[in-house]
Amino acid sequence: MASSSRVILESVWRNKEVVGSLNVGTLTGQFLELVDELNKRYVDAVCVGAKTKEANDFKLWYLGVVTNRNGVVIMLGTYLRNNVVEVNRFGDRVMMIKLVLDVVVVNLVSAYAPHAGDDFNGHIGKFSDGYVGTHRGLGYGMRNEGRCILLEFALAHDFVIVNSCFKKRDPHLITFKSGGCSTQIDYFLTRKSNKNFKDYKVFPNEKCATQHHLLVMDIYMRRKIMVGVPEATPRILWKNLKGERVRIFKERIGLEQRSFEEADVNQLWYQVASLIRGIAKDVLGSTSGKIHDQKEAWWWNADVQERVKDKQAHFKELMCCNEQEEFDTKKTIYKEAKRLDKKAVRE
Structure with a gap:
């Protein structure tokens, strides 16, 4: 629900x-x-x-x-x-x-x-x-x-x-x-x-x-x-239905239940579902409904992200080299950082 x-x-x-x-x-x-x-x-x-x-x-x-x-x-x-x-x-x-x-x-x-x-x-x-x-x-x-x-x-x-x-x-x-x-x-x-x-x-x-x-x-x-355009819609936190909140939820349902004899099946379903959702929102709480954008690399763990940052830093140093000897040294360091970065991403 x-x-x-x-x-x-x-x-x-x-x-x-x-x-x-x-x-x-x-x-x-x-x-x-x-x-x-x-x-x-x-x-x-x-x-x-x-x-x-x-x-x-x-x-x-x-x-x-x-x-x-x-x-x-x-x-x-x-x-x-x-x-x-x-x-x-x-x-x-x-x-x-x-x-x-x-x-x-x-x-x-x-x-x-x-x-x-x-x-x-x-x-x-x-x-x-x-x-x-x-x-x-x-x-x-x-x-x-x-x-x-x-x-x-x-x-x-x-x-x-x-x-x-x-x-x-x-x-x-x-x-x-x-x-x-x-x-x-x-x-x-x-x-x-x-x-x-x-x-x-x-x-x-x-x-x-x-x-x-x-x-x-x-x-x-x-x-x-x-x-x-995604519409921000709050969600009920059903994961909180445990412990003392189970007892409170049952008591609220028992106290606020009403008679629906005169309603047809569809109306009865809608009224019961609305009642349960309303009580659940009060007892269990709900999310804010805000939508959080994720980057493409959102799944990278801290180790992978650190490897990527290290590789990017060595690349910047490589691009700033003017002397051939220094360039060759920085290039070797960058290649090693790049190899470790690829290995971390694969794992």
């Missing part, structure tokens, strides 16, 4: 979607950290270069041939996962998800390719030389000698590279950093006719990936969504 919580659907306007991209290599033992980071950055959809089958708040679509490594993952959050109408997979490197957002059809494509040999070459350089319109002249670094397949592909299909459209400081352009080498190899491409993208940014210090950085893009499209 305890009251149960309900979810009330409300229609609200939503103006912005945040799309992300991140190559983490593997999510074993650190998936919950990624989910927490995405929630902190309000990311609604993310293309992940990794192998995982867990999802939590995100619904996940995976593509890959090897069962324990590599692959392409698209994760959609609460406001997008129920709008998917089609999923297409091409080989083991390219996957496309089609979403219908009100009257707008959006195709979200995740593509992964190594940057070596004749494969997809991703260094577009700082300037737009020869690719005006596709490259807006606000890139990073030097363009590779010879062909640049990414720019040729974008030019042929009337795409614009979002990374080259906004003026940013170098730390917010770099998407890959290892030792003393920094480069830009992760990109967002969209149609030139698409005017809905308003900004993009790189978060250089996300702790769930040491070399690749989280890249996000803001897309503005006004649409109406249905949001489930």
Whole structure:
């Protein structure tokens, strides 16, 4: 007879979607950290270069041939996962998800390719030389000698590279950093006719990936969504029905019972149930009905949380190193902390 919580659907306007991209290599033992980071950055959809089958708040679509490594993952959050109408997979490197957002059809494509040999070459350089319109002249670094397949592909299909459209400081352009080498190899491409993208940014210090950085893009499209708002409903504390309270509860029922001969079966049931609930609430008490939000890593015990904090602290120290010798030392310490962190999460 305890009251149960309900979810009330409300229609609200939503103006912005945040799309992300991140190559983490593997999510074993650190998936919950990624989910927490995405929630902190309000990311609604993310293309992940990794192998995982867990999802939590995100619904996940995976593509890959090897069962324990590599692959392409698209994760959609609460406001997008129920709008998917089609999923297409091409080989083991390219996957496309089609979403219908009100009257707008959006195709979200995740593509992964190594940057070596004749494969997809991703260094577009700082300037737009020869690719005006596709490259807006606000890139990073030097363009590779010879062909640049990414720019040729974008030019042929009337795409614009979002990374080259906004003026940013170098730390917010770099998407890959290892030792003393920094480069830009992760990109967002969209149609030139698409005017809905308003900004993009790189978060250089996300702790769930040491070399690749989280890249996000803001897309503005006004649409109406249905949001489930949990209603705070108090619950009777039936666990307190023991000891002296059992006697008090029985006496109250006996004193306040009434005659229901003139009522039909349904009315009789409702009146008796209301009487019992009212007495139970007075004698046993009830909860406040408040709803407490939980983080994705809520189940971690104190030891696991301490390991995670220790790993994150070593990662910050690693990112602050300027000398190669110091960097190598800090990297060894960080790898050991990361190994212990994964072991604690698995256990």
